[in-house]
Amino acid sequence: MNKILSKTYFSERVARLEVEAPLVARARRPGNFVIVRVGEGGERVPLTIAGADERRGSITLVVQAVGVSTRKLCALEAGDHITDVVGPLGRATHVERVGTVLACGGGVGIAPLLPIATAFKEAGNRVVSVIAGRGREQVILEEEIRRCSDEVVVMTDDGSLGRAGLVTDGMSLVIDRERVDMAVVVGPAVMMKFAAALTRRHGIRTLASLNALMVDGTGMCGACRVTVGGRTRFTCVDGPEFDAHEVDFDELLSRLGAFRDEETSGIK
């Protein structure tokens, strides 16, 4: 049982939870995720760690209420307990000094992007971040992203914040202007697919943090398998980050909907 120390909202459906998990806070590195379970009938759901405070013994999770389990999680308040939290899981981001890093996040993907961008900044890179959402409500953590970036481009579909356009429009702006040595993309699979297509055209090495379905999260079930470079890999133990140019995003998109029929019948 892990206590929720604080809860704030980014929007009606997106909450930030600070969760007591001292061992995870101590061990986690950028790119890692946890599996959480709410209630005895609860599902095991993977969530990328958005931040940690070792002194407070806590980790930060950003959750968007989209399905049964994320709704249950978002319904918890400060002082409530999450039934199970296990982690950190997955391989940590391989952080190195490469020059200029384009850090791109879409929607709640901006949360896991934050520790990754911070790590690249601390490693001595110039970090240019592109954060995007449908509207201003979906662009989260702008202040925090600014603190670890040399420059931030904000994009919204409707132009309600920053520039009007997609994340790829913001990325193009930067790529057309200056030399980019590497890109990191975190967000919805469809966004990562188009972001990867863009950087491939420009020959920019790109990491994508994948959000595959999982059950155990430790390599046991294979629900999270994804094709990378023609080979089947497990997102939980081989990832969650892969070379974005090698990922079969269409397969990932299809697999994310693997239980859509079964799940919608569960949501009354």
Next chain:
Amino acid sequence: MEKMSDRNEAWRKATRDSLPPRERMAIERVKMPEVAPARRVACRELEVNEGLTPGMARREACRCLDCVVPTCVEGCPVGVDIPGFVKEIERGEFLQAAAVLRRASALPAVCGRVCPQERQCEERCVRAKRPGGEAVAIGHLERFAADAELASGAAPEERVTSVDAARVAVIGSGPSGLSCAGDLARAGVAVTVFEALHEIGGVLKYGIPGFRLPNGVVDEEVDRLRRLGVRFVTNFVVGMTGTVEQLRAEGFCRFYVSSGAGLPRFMGIPGENYNGVLSSNEYLTRVNLMGAGSAGADTPVYRGGRVVVVGGGNTAMDSARTALRLGAERVTVVYRRGEREMPARVEEVRHAREEGCEFLTLTNPVAYLADARGRVRQVMVQRMELGEADEDGRRSPVAVAGSEHALDADMVVVAVGVSPNPIIPASVPGLDVSRRGTITVDPVTMRTSVPDIYAGGDIVRGGATVILAMGDGRRAARGILDSLPG
């Protein structure tokens, strides 16, 4: 191994003499009462084998001749004193029988249900060696005694852990880890078991279905270990949540790695990542550990109309039978060798067939076909024939050219084996690992290349049975105890 009980004790001699061997030989082997197939497939959790009655058990125990040289014991990986416990049953001392079992096995109620006795103790029974002879039903008797003890609510052994005891960390709470933890705790060692999942029991919980091994039985066995002083920590992935190095710094002086054979194997054929194709680990975990398909469970699972299960082991049978219980219309087990070569227990194959599973042997999938949404719709299979025997003496299947044909399927469960989980081997510097990814150990002490780390079960064997994993746990406990100072 445990010392055998004294067969010349007065009660034992008297029991032996109470019935002449000729009469013992005349008794027919007991039949395990089973729930009727139609009823059991309609009830997901209902255990198929109902257990012997006391009368049946005592009568079956009479079939044991109490041999001077009990060859059955040689067939038991943990060295249970088989005649010792069987004769206790014969004289009606059921709790004593359980106590004899517990000297060698941490989980008798589990072993009595899932051990392949027909290939171990019962295969070595003298009665099985006679033409037309049938072995004493040792497995059924083991389950009977263990269940009698659990039902009696009899207190477990005294807690013996001393305050200044050595601290040992067991990594993984499957049968191997539980067996090691039990032996260590009984010897007064302070044991903590670290489990990655949210429940204790490993494969006993996520893998073996309730109709073969009810979760309640596992919980009761675990509870006995807890009362013996074993500590359990869930949601802790050693190598990730904390490293072996950190645990050493916290005072753990020996480690037993029983983290199991995590990764499911796939065949690497086209279409294997379509939706609806899943590993048996995923399918069984969703249903057994997460309760998918039951009221109140959030985890989704396919009900399946036409289900194909690939493989011929117990896991394949478990998957096929689970699919029937979740309402599948038709379940076909596809196996590349013949039925005789199936690694599954004979009883499991029989149960599966009684429940309506179909078997397509000498057949192997070559590709999966899906609809526009990426959901599997057909399995392309090809016929196989058995060729030359390989080094294990099993005849390798060879594809028959031009024999491809399609089977309809909206769910496919792939149960073709597992590979070792790499998390621990990758996180411990200096740990010798084989080419297959298994941890290399001394076969007697189970010690690895790192002096304070021992290992056993599937992470060493790469995929074996519950009882072999438990045998490793026992040996490792002995190895650890011998290595401790004082």
